[in-house]
Amino acid sequence: MEKTVVAQKRELKVEQKSGIKVRDLILIGVLLAAGAVLKYFVGSIINIAGVKPNFVIAMYCLGILLVKPKLYESAAIGLLAGAICQFLPGTPWLNFASELIGAVVMGLLVHTSIKIGKVNFTPAIATFISTLISGSVFVSCLFIFLNAEKSALAGYIPIVLGTAIINTILVQLLYIPLKLTLKQE
Numbered sequence: 001m002e003k004t005v006v007a008q009k010r011e012l013k014v015e016q017k018s019g020i021k022v023r024d025l026i027l028i029g030v031l032l033a034a035g036a037v038l039k040y041f042v043g044s045i046i047n048i049a050g051v052k053p054n055f056v057i058a059m060y061c062l063g064i065l066l067v068k069p070k071l072y073e074s075a076a077i078g079l080l081a082g083a084i085c086q087f088l089p090g091t092p093w094l095n096f097a098s099e100l101i102g103a104v105v106m107g108l109l110v111h112t113s114i115k116i117g118k119v120n121f122t123p124a125i126a127t128f129i130s131t132l133i134s135g136s137v138f139v140s141c142l143f144i145f146l147n148a149e150k151s152a153l154a155g156y157i158p159i160v161l162g163t164a165i166i167n168t169i170l171v172q173l174l175y176i177p178l179k180l181t182l183k184q185e
Helices: 022-039 057-067 071-083 095-107 122-145 150-181
Strands: none
Touching: 022 057, 022 071, 022 150, 057 071, 057 095, 057 122, 071 095, 095 122, 122 150
């Protein structure tokens, strides 16, 4: 007696991520709202020689790190952050460009892995670079669109660097506990 075995072709269906999950949208929204509240109330208290954290930038960096969105989604997060900044004291409209570019840079850097031993420094380095670029774009827009005095540039450089350092520390400290709380790998 002969037995015939017929093998069937198996198909594996893989669904691709088609956009940001609702949970991730809520997380981004909460972080940006917290960043706006902190920037408005705490940002004026923590001010060392003009250097203070930019909590909105820190929170969109943190959100992008946790969600790891596609590049166009990072751009949307940056535009949303720029829109939120319109309700805060400061220079209107310039934040749209600076936060858009800062968030896109963060969206690019979030997919890199910078580790020393077991410690992941991607949050710190990506946040530093994103904040630095966002601040540089903001200052450039001041000079291009508002004809700021060229002599004021020297005053903005330490402010942008200081803000980048403070945001870096803030995001690096918050990243691991939030990642563990959200049970991400």
